[in-house]
Amino acid sequence: MSSSLHTESTAPAALSLSSTSPATARAEPGYQIIRRNGGVTPFDASKIGIALTKAFLGVEGSTAAASRRVHEVVESLTQEIVLGLTRRAEAGRTFHIEEVQDQVELALMRGGHHKVARAYVLYREQRAAERAKAAPATAIIAPEFHVTLVNGSRIALDIDRLRNLISEACEGLADVSAEAILTETQRNLYDGITEAELALAPVLAARTLVEREPDYAFASARLLLDGLRREALSAAHGGRQQATQAEMKDRYAAYFPAYVAKGIEAELLDPELARFDLKRLAAALKPDRDLNFQYLGLQTLYDRYFLHIAGTRFELPQAFFMRVAMGLALREIGREARAIEFYDLLSSFDFMASTPTLFNAGTTRPQLSSCFLTTIPDDLEAIFKSVKDNALLAKYSGGLGNDWTPVRGLGARIKGTNGESQGVVPFLKVANDTAIAVNQGGKRKGAVCAYLETWHIDIEEFLDLRKNTGDDRRRTHDMNTANWVPDLFMERVSEDGAWTLFSPDEVPDLHDLYGLAFKAAYETYEAKAAQGKIKVFKQVRAVDLWRRMLTMLFETGHPWITFKDPCNIRSPQGHVGVVHSSNLCTEITLNTSRDEVAVCNLGSVNLARHVTPQGLDHDKLARTVRTALRMLDNVIDINFYTIPEARLSNLRHRPVGLGLMGYQDALHTLRLPIASEDAVTFADESMEAISFHAIAASCELAAERGRCPSFEGSLWSKGILPIDSLERLSEARGRLDLDRSSVLDWSALRERVMHVGMRNSNVMAIAPTATISNICGVSQSIEPIFRNLYVKANMSGDFTVVNPALVHDLKARDLWDEVMISDLKYFDGSLASIDRVPDDLKMLYATAFEIEPSWLIEAAARRQKWIDQAQSLNLYIANPNGRKLDSMYRLAWERGLKTTYYLRATAATHVEKSTLKGTDGKLNAVQVTATSVSSGTGAEGKACLIDDPTCEACQ
Structure with missing residues (x-):
């Protein structure tokens, strides 16, 4: 089989595409090819078709039927290859012959032509070896260039x-x-x-x-x-x-x-x-x-x-x-020393601030906060003010979570005009389009998530917002959506009961109630509806609505499932407000109202930098957390606020969200498979340590700088720490099946918090960290490893990602070779089907879709007991079905999780099989669209990629 490209040899006319396919016969003029001898010739795409044809016929034979099929396949592949080369290159770009061949290999693998690709790769390797043997290159051969x-x-x-x-x-x-x-x-x-x-x-x-x-x-x-x-x-x-x-x-x-x-x-x-x-x-x-x-x-x-x-x-x-460190130290006494301290933490990758802080610290517009949460009131002027606020907040890189529950539903009476409301959906469409219009200075698209409670009369339409079918005026293709689910609904699902939908203008207090108070009010309104005292309502079977929620989540990736009651019952700030929604990434749980826009300031500890094979380095972790909390607290005072409601809320409560990343790397260091009891225990112990040191650090700041204004009356002031608030949730539900053990000395810290106070109303939240973890070169947040070898696509181009820990272990066992690389590509970065890999390595390096999602939920539940906010928890499921989804999300609720994030399913997974030799690597590389994982399985294609820096989720 010949695989030469742009050589002097020619193929039989019947095999050449140059005369039959003008679209693929030749690339746009101006492109050139560098030959192996250093010569430069015009780029002729017809020779790609020739090489592909020879490769196919060499594997599949040259019967008439095979030739016809090959002709069609080759034409399509050639178009794809030419596009792959030219779409990311300005006119006049020069390609090396090897780069073209890399694109051929990539196209074959993407197209599923694995046998042809394998033969093509082996032939290239053979020819490379022959060239090396004939003329070993020990030094660069440089003519008078x-x-x-x-x-x-x-x-x-x-x-x-x-x-x-x-x-x-x-x-x-x-x-x-x-x-x-x-x-x-x-x-x-x-x-x-x-x-x-x-x-x-x-x-x-x-x-x-x-x-x-x-x-x-x-x-x-x-x-x-x-x-x-x-x-x-x-x-x-x-x-x-x-x-x-x-x-x-x-x-x-x-x-x-x-x-x-x-x-x-x-x-x-x-x-x-x-x-x-x-x-x-x-x-x-x-x-x-x-x-x-x-x-x-x-x-x-x-x-x-x-x-x-x-x-x-x-x-x-x-x-x-x-620059970032200086921006965060502007108001410090002895600010040079503090700037150096902050710089050391950031530049060592021990801790990384969130993207808005990195973008804007030290600049003339220091908008450093990550997340903004708003409640949309039920009047026209307030609705459009909220949309304007969205635009102002998004302009400087803020991610938005909007609580739309107060807005009256479809068919509700409008008193001023004596007409009927069109419901919440048309306003969501306006908010969706605003998010697209304000693209954060071209750095990334504006991003917003709309939340709606499960009893809202428009909930069924809300579930359909991300569908590609139906009236496009009632669709929001670019907006994230999330269900805000009360415990009572989950109880009705469990007992196969009825569920009643209301318009909030007739049941206004439900929005602010939770727990037993919500249950009592809701049942009263159900009775009134049965008596004809409520005009707009609808009764459905709870299980049917639940199944539809899961179906839409599976098909479109939305709405996400988040739980109202644990977010409020365990909130330290219940004395001054209600948590009505989470944020864009479901890890922030702060109060919102007409007068207060919640703000959160994020950063993440790199757990991989605080673990040795012997375990967690508590002393280093304590130092890191102490400095990190100080940096995050400084954000609140330095921050540039675009609307007064955000400034009022942030200065009153001073919330921050310290999270973590590199969790999977830490497990590799400790030799713990993520699907194991030992890993769940480590999730518990590591989060306990972060929680302990974060609370202690905020307490130290309170002693130095003063308590946050809303401290009195909070759970903190009563000595109820996050671990203690579990009992409140257990009492409200009647039971909570969750390990509540601890290791550290919480009694002394509890007493100190009660007497000294807390500088911050909230101190912990685990964000996705997709972009900042890339900067640090570690795994995202609390995510399992996606693949052991794959191509990551983002705004900077395509990047080969190889699990270095796996490579180290395979080398130690003399298993790392070209065949292993080829097998990893063929099996989408999974070890499971590679027979010569030992079972212990298969367990240790199991990928996201090879583990039962229950392991992720159990680990998240053990973390959640220490966290005063929430965590961005993606769930992965192979071969999903309704029963699996039902049991998975019920388990999340039963374990007391506050929120979940994306559902990722294998049916929509596509992993690039590539050498990555064909990506351009320019400093100002253009984005290449390539889906790694979609959250749904339908044709919607709008769900977040596993690494999408155009989304606020990728902080």
């Missing part, structure tokens, strides 16, 4: 600098070969190469090797840094500047003050930053920490976080972390 600068002038290619740059990038990385990167880089060189292409060439070269050795992700990042350094140094100092990593040890000190001055001059940085002792702060920078990035993390920072002027970045990584 020249580099074209931005101004059009040409200079000689500095081969020695390129060689040294690659060698430097590989220092300290085991099993990473500078020679291999150098050889691969050669393929992307040609005479007249642009400066940008030259910077990209070694990055691409290193990225091609990531799937074989995960540490090439670090080498790729270090090579990427070279282009970033040149860009940022030139922007900060003027002229053409460049530096190696070794040179940056001295140059960072001079660069940092110039960077601050440049940012202030451009009106991007707060002028107050110039009043810091910049020389002291510059001396505290740690350039070596630039080496801790993996490629995905650094590319993400470049694309979305680093400050720029007209697209030119002038912010280097350590300056970025110091």
Whole structure:
């Protein structure tokens, strides 16, 4: 079988697409191919069709029927490959022949042509080995190549600098070969190469090797840094500047003050930053920490976080972390020392602030908060004010949760016009379109989640909002939705009882009631409805409504299931209000009202950095949490508030949400399978430790700075900590089946909280962390591992993700080779079907869809007992059916969980099977659309990807 592309050989006319398929015969003019000898020729797509045809016929034979089928398949694949190459490249882009072949391999795997792809891969490997044997590449072969600068002038290619740059990038990385990167880089060189292409060439070269050795992700990042350094140094100092990593040890000190001055001059940085002792702060920078990035993390920072002027970045990584630290230390006494303390925590990846804080700290508009929760009142003026508030809050990167329950339902009387209401849905449509219109300065789309209680008369229409069928005027394709479910409804489901739907204008107090008080009022209204004293109502079978809720969740990914009663019964702030909804990601549970918009300020401890094979490092965790809580508390006072209701609420209650990420990495370090009792116990013990230290830290801040104004009367003031509030939920329900054991000395802390107070009304919430975990190079939040090898697609491009812990273990057992890589691709990153992998490794590295979701729920329940807010809990289910979904969500309720988040099902899963050699890796890479996992199984396709930074969920 021949797999040559863009060679001098030709195929029989019958096998060529050049004369029969104009759409695929040739790419747009201007694209070029770099051949292996360094020559450059025009890009001719017909040769892709020739190679594909030969590959198919070599595997499937050359009968007439096979030839006809092959012709159709090849035409489609060729179009896909050409599009894959050209859609992410400006006119005139030059591709290496290997890059084209990578796209061919990717298209075959995506299309399910596994036998052909396998034969194609083996043939490529054979040919590569033959070329290497014939002419081993021990050093780059460089003719008199020249580099074209931005101004059009040409200079000689500095081969020695390129060689040294690659060698430097590989220092300290085991099993990473500078020679291999150098050889691969050669393929992307040609005479007249642009400066940008030259910077990209070694990055691409290193990225091609990531799937074989995960540490090439670090080498790729270090090579990427070279282009970033040149860009940022030139922007900060003027002229053409460049530096190696070794040179940056001295140059960072001079660069940092110039960077601050440049940012202030451009009106991007707060002028107050110039009043810091910049020389002291510059001396505290740690350039070596630039080496801790993996490629995905650094590319993400470049694309979305680093400050720029007209697209030119002038912010280097350590300056970025110091800028954020300075922004959070603005009002500290001894602020240089605090800024250095904050910088050390961020730049070490021990803790990471949320995306809005990273975006805006130290800037002229420091909107640092993550989440805003609002209640929509039931009058026209207030409804449209709320929509306007959504726009203002979203403008500066806030994620929104709207409680729509007070708005009267379809058919309810409008007193002012003596007409009938069209219900809540038309207003939701307006809110949906507003979220799309306000896209946070192009950094990510505005994002909002609408909540509705299960007794609302419009609940059935609400369930259909994300469907692609029906009246599009009553659909919200871009808005997240969530059910706000009272315990009484779950009880009616359990006993197969009736459930009555009401319009809130006739039952106004239900919105603010929960627990036994809600039950009493609800039953009274049911009696009135039976007596004809209520005009708008409908009675349904509770089980039928529950099944429809689960069906819509399965088919469209929405609405999510969240539970009203545990959120309120266990809320520390029940004395001053009611929790009417959660936020965009279901981890925030704060009071809202007409006068108060709840605000939460988030950050996450990197649990992987606080665990050794021997267990949790409590001393380090205590230090991290103490500093992190101080940073989060500072956000409240420094924050730029876009509406007064948010400022009022935040200063009155001062809530923060300290969460965690890297949970799966921690389990790998401890050698604990996620589907095990030991992992559930670790979830319990680790969250207990975070809870203990977070409460203690807020108590320390109260002693130093004063209690939050709403402390008196709170559960805290009564000595009822989150672990104690479980008893309140148990009493309300009659029972609660949950382990309540503890390890730490809570008695002493409880007494101190009662007497000293709490600086913050709430201190814990586990957010999704999809983007900030990428920055730190660890697993998201509390998520199980998605796949052991896959391609992650986000706004920065496509990235190969390989589980480094698995690779380490397979190497130790002499199992890591090309066949294993091929098998992992074929089996979607799962070990389960690979016979030669031992069972203990299959258990340890089981992926999300290979474990029973009950394990995730049990671990979440053990965490929830320590958390004063909630957690973003995604649930994964293989081969879902109604019975499984029912038992899964009933278990979540029975264990006292406050909320759940996305349902992810295998029926909608698509994992890219790729070498990733074909992604461009540009610093300003264009987003490539590729679905990793959808939350539903229908054709809706609107559910959040497993990593979608256009969504606020990916903080």
